[in-house]
Amino acid sequence: MAVAERKTDIGPPDFHQFLAPIIKKNYGKWAYHEIPEPGVMVHVAESGDKLYTVRAGTPRLLSIVTIRAFADLADTYCDGYLRWTSRHNVEFLLTKKENIEPLKADLHKMGFPVGGTGNSISSIVHTQGWVHCHSSATDASGVVKSIMDELYPHFVNMDLPAKLRIAFACCLNMCGAVHCSDISVLGLHRKPPRIDHENLPKLCEIPTLVSSCPTGAIRPATWEGDPSVEVDESQCMFCGNCYTVCPAMQINNAETDGISIWVGGKVSNARHTPMFSKLVIPFIPNNPPRWPEVVEAVVNIVNVYAKHARKHERVGEWIERIGWPQFFKLTGIPFTKYHIDDFKHAGETYMRTTQLRH
Amino acid sequence: MAVAERKTDIGPPDFHQFLAPIIKKNYGKWAYHEIPEPGVMVHVAESGDKLYTVRAGTPRLLSIVTIRAFADLADTYCDGYLRWTSRHNVEFLLTKKENIEPLKADLHKMGFPVGGTGNSISSIVHTQGWVHCHSSATDASGVVKSIMDELYPHFVNMDLPAKLRIAFACCLNMCGAVHCSDISVLGLHRKPPRIDHENLPKLCEIPTLVSSCPTGAIRPATWEGDPSVEVDESQCMFCGNCYTVCPAMQINNAETDGISIWVGGKVSNARHTPMFSKLVIPFIPNNPPRWPEVVEAVVNIVNVYAKHARKHERVGEWIERIGWPQFFKLTGIPFTKYHIDDFKHAGETYMRTTQLRH
Amino acid sequence: MSEKKRATPLLDELKKGPWPSFVREIEKSAETNAMARDTLGQVERSYEDKISHWKHGGLVGVMGYGGGIIGRYSDLPEEYPEVAAFHTYRVNQPSGWFYTSDILRTLCDIWERHGSGLTNMHGSTGDIIFLGSKTEELEPCFRDLTEHGFDLGGSGSDVRTPSACVGPARCEWACYDTLDACNDITHTYQDELHRPAFPYKFKFKFSGCPNDCVASIARSDMSVIGVWKDNIQIDQEKVREYAANGTDIEHEVCQMCPTQCMAWDGTKLTIDNANCVKCMHCINVMPKALRPGKERGATILIGAKAPIIGGALLATVFVPFLEMKPPYDDIKELAEAIWDFWGEYGKNRERVGEFIQRVGLGNFLEEIGLDPIPEMVAHPRTNPYIFFEDELEEEEDA
Amino acid sequence: MSEKKRATPLLDELKKGPWPSFVREIEKSAETNAMARDTLGQVERSYEDKISHWKHGGLVGVMGYGGGIIGRYSDLPEEYPEVAAFHTYRVNQPSGWFYTSDILRTLCDIWERHGSGLTNMHGSTGDIIFLGSKTEELEPCFRDLTEHGFDLGGSGSDVRTPSACVGPARCEWACYDTLDACNDITHTYQDELHRPAFPYKFKFKFSGCPNDCVASIARSDMSVIGVWKDNIQIDQEKVREYAANGTDIEHEVCQMCPTQCMAWDGTKLTIDNANCVKCMHCINVMPKALRPGKERGATILIGAKAPIIGGALLATVFVPFLEMKPPYDDIKELAEAIWDFWGEYGKNRERVGEFIQRVGLGNFLEEIGLDPIPEMVAHPRTNPYIFFEDELEEEEDA
Numbered sequence A, B: 001m002a003v004a005e006r007k008t009d010i011g012p013p014d015f016h017q018f019l020a021p022i023i024k025k026n027y028g029k030w031a032y033h034e035i036p037e038p039g040v041m042v043h044v045a046e047s048g049d050k051l052y053t054v055r056a057g058t059p060r061l062l063s064i065v066t067i068r069a070f071a072d073l074a075d076t077y078c079d080g081y082l083r084w085t086s087r088h089n090v091e092f093l094l095t096k097k098e099n100i101e102p103l104k105a106d107l108h109k110m111g112f113p114v115g116g117t118g119n120s121i122s123s124i125v126h127t128q129g130w131v132h133c134h135s136s137a138t139d140a141s142g143v144v145k146s147i148m149d150e151l152y153p154h155f156v157n158m159d160l161p162a163k164l165r166i167a168f169a170c171c172l173n174m175c176g177a178v179h180c181s182d183i184s185v186l187g188l189h190r191k192p193p194r195i196d197h198e199n200l201p202k203l204c205e206i207p208t209l210v211s212s213c214p215t216g217a218i219r220p221a222t223w224e225g226d227p228s229v230e231v232d233e234s235q236c237m238f239c240g241n242c243y244t245v246c247p248a249m250q251i252n253n254a255e256t257d258g259i260s261i262w263v264g265g266k267v268s269n270a271r272h273t274p275m276f277s278k279l280v281i282p283f284i285p286n287n288p289p290r291w292p293e294v295v296e297a298v299v300n301i302v303n304v305y306a307k308h309a310r311k312h313e314r315v316g317e318w319i320e321r322i323g324w325p326q327f328f329k330l331t332g333i334p335f336t337k338y339h340i341d342d343f344k345h346a347g348e349t350y351m352r353t354t355q356l357r358h
Numbered sequence C, D: 001m002s003e004k005k006r007a008t009p010l011l012d013e014l015k016k017g018p019w020p021s022f023v024r025e026i027e028k029s030a031e032t033n034a035m036a037r038d039t040l041g042q043v044e045r046s047y048e049d050k051i052s053h054w055k056h057g058g059l060v061g062v063m064g065y066g067g068g069i070i071g072r073y074s075d076l077p078e079e080y081p082e083v084a085a086f087h088t089y090r091v092n093q094p095s096g097w098f099y100t101s102d103i104l105r106t107l108c109d110i111w112e113r114h115g116s117g118l119t120n121m122h123g124s125t126g127d128i129i130f131l132g133s134k135t136e137e138l139e140p141c142f143r144d145l146t147e148h149g150f151d152l153g154g155s156g157s158d159v160r161t162p163s164a165c166v167g168p169a170r171c172e173w174a175c176y177d178t179l180d181a182c183n184d185i186t187h188t189y190q191d192e193l194h195r196p197a198f199p200y201k202f203k204f205k206f207s208g209c210p211n212d213c214v215a216s217i218a219r220s221d222m223s224v225i226g227v228w229k230d231n232i233q234i235d236q237e238k239v240r241e242y243a244a245n246g247t248d249i250e251h252e253v254c255q256m257c258p259t260q261c262m263a264w265d266g267t268k269l270t271i272d273n274a275n276c277v278k279c280m281h282c283i284n285v286m287p288k289a290l291r292p293g294k295e296r297g298a299t300i301l302i303g304a305k306a307p308i309i310g311g312a313l314l315a316t317v318f319v320p321f322l323e324m325k326p327p328y329d330d331i332k333e334l335a336e337a338i339w340d341f342w343g344e345y346g347k348n349r350e351r352v353g354e355f356i357q358r359v360g361l362g363n364f365l366e367e368i369g370l371d372p373i374p375e376m377v378a379h380p381r382t383n384p385y386i387f388f389e390d391e392l393e394e395e396e397d398a
């Protein structure tokens, strides 16, 4: 009986029911927008209607207590209409210009900064870390919070040459945009998996496990008469893919896990085509609760970029203009053999021209 | 006795003995050069001395009869001093300006065109073909002669947007600059090797042969009880490397061998970094003695380039500016699946941006 | 239930500073919710030990679905019993992440009844994440959700929850209706979303223009990016206004155009539209003066992914321009043709982008019935290793 | 000896047209030389059959040398007996291909005595090619050559005949003495050139500036390309002269500079030399006005090759700037360090460029004792697959 009533495959609710009347009316008929101040946008419709957006940063991990408070603010200032952005910011959608200031004041009181628009640093796209994931080489939320505390002025101001997008991921699965961000902070393991031979045959399919390794480091083997695997440690680059497919391949390691820093990726097709992020700091040890070395490294890169890039130049575009040697020089980051690619298409990254600055 | 006198490892003769006195005097002290007319250069030394160079095209394959004739010309006009260039042209090195015209007249009489300087098409760098090599999928000298007969005006004039460098090779070994030329003409095989099982074990080492195949198409096998190899024909892309290491893997095939055309490579570091040539016509059958389809294809590309490129723009730079879709449109060359890379780094050549012309 | 609030000196450090604190968020829920309380405890413990205390999930889920729930267990269940099981729901968000205050309260009420009271707004793929549920609550919570109009998103080897930029709801540059396309595709593929039957995950993302505000070109197996075919619309008066107000049009606009197809003579901006690659830069800088053209549609790109395991990939152009009108049959046909071929020949855990590289783009196109065109490649091949197969077949036939 | 001139109707077609004809060249020798006569015959036969009639060479050579001769046999020896064996000599050219009429006549006389009278001036690697010798003539011809000061070049898995651009002998841009460097290196490595002991061939090429007139960056295992470190020398008066004579300095020079580091205000050209990448373009366009700087040397690049078998490679920067003074010890040390490592671990028929890719540039540098610097890469790695080996070692030591 009860089972018969069970609804499935209904899909997400139709978004139309959540659109404000001004949006329904001017849907697809917006003429232009302006950003009168950080965190505030006005979109002007062909009809002349004006929609004001107030954007606030969040920690992404939200208690229902906070969500209800946002709902209350929306009721007070914008007839209950709000949305989230693709970078975890909340946006209040106002029709009354005079509501902007009081809304901002309330958000400020609640501790949510208004900003993230235009040439600013928006919220960091990030992942679970020690709050939820079994693979994480570091925490996510804590590192992100520590970095954003320092970059806060760049969130509430629009004082950079261009948008600067930061992403964080706690392991090589890179659940987010780490592979294509202006600055990326990436957790990584640095030890081969420890094999739990006892439980391996019960928990994992050996052929799947063997084929999961990108470098072919895992081979079938027997352990005390039972089927298991062995790892050629010299071939392991600690990607953790074996651990993803098999819990008996423990990759986490409190002593050697930590963080790497990458720069120069982008997603948009504006000016330069999309680019991957490139390694700049291979390793910084985990130093909770505030990861000061990581914060310092990110702030340093932001500062050097802010000082040297031209208007509209994203981090990767700026570095392409000045050249990587100059980037390493200006930031004072040492260049090591780890920076030189040695994966599948490594040869494509070697410098194959004499065009160098001397 | 006789053996004792035998000289070895003496190396090449010291070039100094072949340098004209004006060169010795101004060695490393040249100030600038000019190209007063096609095929004639004047290099002015800091001392004010002027060295005139008259450059003439040759078929590269030269009889000693011709070389002696060049020697005679050098005696007559420039005290016996001459050189060859890295593209098979002969250069007479004059100190007397008044000797330029008579030298040009003599060369003309002998059938050697003066030109190849500046924004021209210089001689084609090429290989042996049916004149000497066992691997050749086509002749070299005949194709080159047929093409240069048509491009002759671009050798004796400097009427192109930039230098245009053509290379020819008769097989995938590419003995020359085919992989990095503005236009390349490349002989290719299109059938898997025919295995001479009878002689194979005598002529070839099977492990070397097996490992010679870039796609792993060759496997050890037995043939009538004797060791030999087999070829997985679906994996063979006809590179001929097996034939290079083993004569029993006959790759030449009169019916299916032929020619492909490539464009957009360059070597110099001027403006754009060096680039590889890219495939534009996958296959044209061999049609001796004058390969009219090949000649037509090359002339078409030269004409379209001459018409559309900007000054100083090499072929590859021009195409990068207008985009490959436009190149195929302007030349009328059809785009096929063969143009899409499917070798090791193929994915790196896919279009990974929305930046397209519509 | 762990009643006592434990001391969390390390996490307390993360309540300091101007950026809003996730620790405070957990604490807010912890005031009334024991799971949130144990979350705090276990995370503090991770901060001490510098290691995750979560274990793999195993097969948990709701009846009849193969995805939508990520199973999770504590490796310290005795110390933090309330989070011994701590699964997440991926609740499929409405297109464009639009909400009303009412619907948000409805969601909060459901999550108050069944879980930790902690969420992610949103997960990286775009779902509403309900963070931390006990195994026995999975089915009841699911019922509560569907009764209020929500369903689960994807996980595992299925269609993943599609997402879309704000599009025509607020953005003047949207070249098609991203929200509708996302909603339509999501509803069409409910079965593929809930019942994993692919070699690996398959993500759709919809951006209204080449700015790509949902990062689709980097993060989706099928990336649909709005674009126009005709000329950029110019309001010369407004261009002059920008110039008067301090925009350096020569340097900020013309010289930064990737194809250098613009010219500014101090009073008039000219665009050689045949060479414009629709990068958006000039429009981004002068939104009042320039607008995308009127003949609008989308570019379809295939195969982006994060690095695991063959290396990260950006998506590849498959269709330079497609009109985007409901019911979006062209896109669906393309997706289904891809699934058929990849579904049959893709290896386990091989994303479609990696599969294409393995079989070769040319072969892949042939199999799914799309003609090769030069727009699909940055440049033609540079190596001479051509498989002349047609030739062979022709001759075998003869 | 085949006395009769055979009919060659196909080749006769190639005597027509304005470009000098190789057929006429063969005919010139054929008037007095039977081998040349049979060459004509066999090539005509190839034109009829559309196939090469040459077979592999086997091991032919001169005493004590492992290279310098390419063996060749006809597959129609009965029809063309004079070319039944038709080997080539690679005679090491003088640096820069400089000759006097006398030395050319000497070479012609030698070749008249011992072979077909046909040559290539020059082969693609740079050698003087004597085209077509019988086996029994190999040793006598070699003696004749060495007695007149010539030696053989390379073939097989050895150092190949180095070559150099015209350099300081005639070119105002030569940043080092290409001719001397080439000559010095060739003489230093006579043993490596004549006695193949490497995994595969190793080519040196010397260009005096980044125009790279011997294509070294594309065709040599060690490419030595001249460059300067300081500022481009400008003669502003001459720049104005070019402008007056029609050079569009803004468009032809400044806008084509790859780093956009130049500015022209109508009377003065300024160069931001810190951002100049020494591409040569501006100097090429205005040779009277601009000259390379005064602090000169060379960039050393390693590992170019044609496609067989792993795909073509351009050379990789190893040393951005090296002073180039005899006896060129730095270059020699580098070459020898490379040979040591590649010689020991390179596979048969693996060029050094492919070897570097197989072992990884980072590891390779470590083995040959060169520090990694960012100039060696177009950009740092984009994938996160880092082998943290030092870390492991350190800890194992501890």
Ligand code: SRM
Pocket: A033, A035, A041, A084, A085, A086, A087, A088, A089, A116, A117, A118, A119, A122, A123, A125, A162, A163, A165, A177, A180, A181, A182, A265, A266, A267, A268, A269, A270, A314, C096, C164, C165, C166, C167, C170, C171, C172, C173, C211, C212, C213, C214, C215, C284, C285
């Ligand atoms: C709200 C949001 C879409 C959504 O549906 O949620 C959005 C909205 C707008 N984007 Fe975006 N973008 C949003 C994420 C993105 C992303 C995705 C990401 O960051 O992960 C990108 C790609 C980033 C990248 O390249 O790495 C993105 C690249 C752009 C660009 C191109 C910037 C560039 O020069 O590369 C523009 C144009 C501009 O800002 O000039 C743009 C412009 C805009 C405009 C001005 C469009 C408009 O006319 O309304 C919107 C306000 C931008 C602002 O914040 O200043 N939007 N935008 C997203 C807000 C994220 C946030 O909270 O910060």
Ligand code: SRM
Pocket: B033, B035, B041, B084, B085, B086, B087, B088, B089, B116, B117, B118, B119, B122, B123, B125, B162, B163, B165, B177, B180, B181, B182, B265, B266, B267, B268, B269, B270, B314, D096, D164, D165, D166, D167, D170, D171, D172, D173, D211, D212, D213, D214, D215, D284, D285
């Ligand atoms: C004689 C020779 C060197 C030698 O030792 O033999 C030579 C000599 C000169 N080269 Fe070269 N280059 C010579 C082969 C090359 C090559 C190699 C090749 O073609 O295989 C290249 C690289 C080609 C490529 O990129 O694919 C080459 C790229 C250049 C360039 C750069 C052109 C560009 O814009 O990319 C210049 C600069 C210029 O011409 O403006 C140049 C300039 C020069 C100058 C003007 C240098 C000078 O001041 O004397 C010389 C006369 C050029 C002319 O012919 O107009 N030379 N030059 C070679 C003549 C070949 C021939 O007979 O045609």
Ligand code: SRM
Pocket: A126, A127, A128, A132, A133, A134, A135, A173, A174, A175, A176, A177, A244, C070, C072, C088, C090, C120, C122, C123, C124, C125, C126, C127, C128, C129, C153, C161, C201, C203, C218, C219, C220, C304, C305, C306, C307, C308, C309, C351
């Ligand atoms: C929750 C979320 C991160 C977050 O905090 O937001 C997430 C979490 C996990 N991802 Fe992810 N991925 C999430 C978005 C992504 C994205 C971003 C996106 O979709 O735009 C990516 C990169 C884009 C892509 O798909 O390539 C991503 C690439 C991966 C990978 C990489 C392998 C691959 O090529 O797909 C894995 C590994 C796997 O699938 O086994 C992975 C696996 C996982 C697992 C299931 C861990 C595992 O080994 O099984 C994580 C569960 C964590 C947990 O305990 O909750 N996750 N994952 C995101 C989903 C939330 C949502 O539904 O909204």
Ligand code: SRM
Pocket: B126, B127, B128, B132, B133, B134, B135, B173, B174, B175, B176, B177, B244, D070, D072, D088, D090, D120, D122, D123, D124, D125, D126, D127, D128, D129, D153, D161, D201, D203, D218, D219, D220, D304, D305, D306, D307, D308, D309, D351
């Ligand atoms: C004679 C010459 C072509 C010409 O007509 O000029 C030539 C002819 C041959 N080359 Fe070459 N190569 C010649 C310059 C080149 C060059 C150009 C260069 O050196 O600048 C290259 C490309 C650059 C490079 O080294 O990568 C070149 C790349 C090859 C390859 C490709 C494999 C490789 O990676 O090295 C082979 C295959 C082999 O080595 O087995 C090859 C093999 C051959 C063989 C020996 C054929 C074979 O399979 O054994 C050819 C003998 C032909 C014959 O019957 O005489 N030849 N060969 C050139 C040498 C003349 C000279 O000494 O001056």
Ligand code: SF4
Pocket: A127, A128, A129, A133, A134, A135, A136, A137, A169, A170, A171, A172, A173, A174, A175
């Ligand atoms: S990035 Fe890794 S550790 Fe972090 S949530 Fe994704 S799978 Fe888990």
Ligand code: SF4
Pocket: A192, A193, A212, A213, A214, A215, A216, A217, A218, A231, A235, A236, A237, A238, A239, A240, A241, A242, A243, A251
């Ligand atoms: S961590 Fe990665 S490289 Fe190491 S064994 Fe596991 S799958 Fe292989």
Ligand code: SF4
Pocket: B127, B128, B129, B133, B134, B135, B136, B137, B169, B170, B171, B172, B173, B174, B175
């Ligand atoms: S390109 Fe091939 S066929 Fe031509 S000479 Fe070189 S090895 Fe011989």
Ligand code: SF4
Pocket: B192, B193, B212, B213, B214, B215, B216, B217, B218, B231, B235, B236, B237, B238, B239, B240, B241, B242, B243, B251
């Ligand atoms: S021709 Fe090339 S691909 Fe074919 S079998 Fe021989 S080596 Fe392999």
Ligand code: SF4
Pocket: C165, C166, C167, C171, C172, C173, C174, C175, C207, C208, C209, C210, C211, C212, C213, C214
């Ligand atoms: S992707 Fe384009 S259409 Fe969509 S929100 Fe961003 S700028 Fe607007």
Ligand code: SF4
Pocket: A271, C256, C257, C258, C259, C260, C261, C262, C271, C275, C276, C277, C278, C279, C280, C281, C282, C283
């Ligand atoms: S959209 Fe981009 S490519 Fe087109 S004109 Fe504007 S800046 Fe240039």
Ligand code: SF4
Pocket: D165, D166, D167, D171, D172, D173, D174, D175, D207, D208, D209, D210, D211, D212, D213, D214
């Ligand atoms: S490489 Fe440079 S130095 Fe040598 S000839 Fe060419 S232009 Fe002159």
Ligand code: SF4
Pocket: B271, D256, D257, D258, D259, D260, D261, D262, D271, D275, D276, D277, D278, D279, D280, D281, D282, D283
């Ligand atoms: S040499 Fe090249 S990079 Fe340097 S200023 Fe001249 S054009 Fe620019």
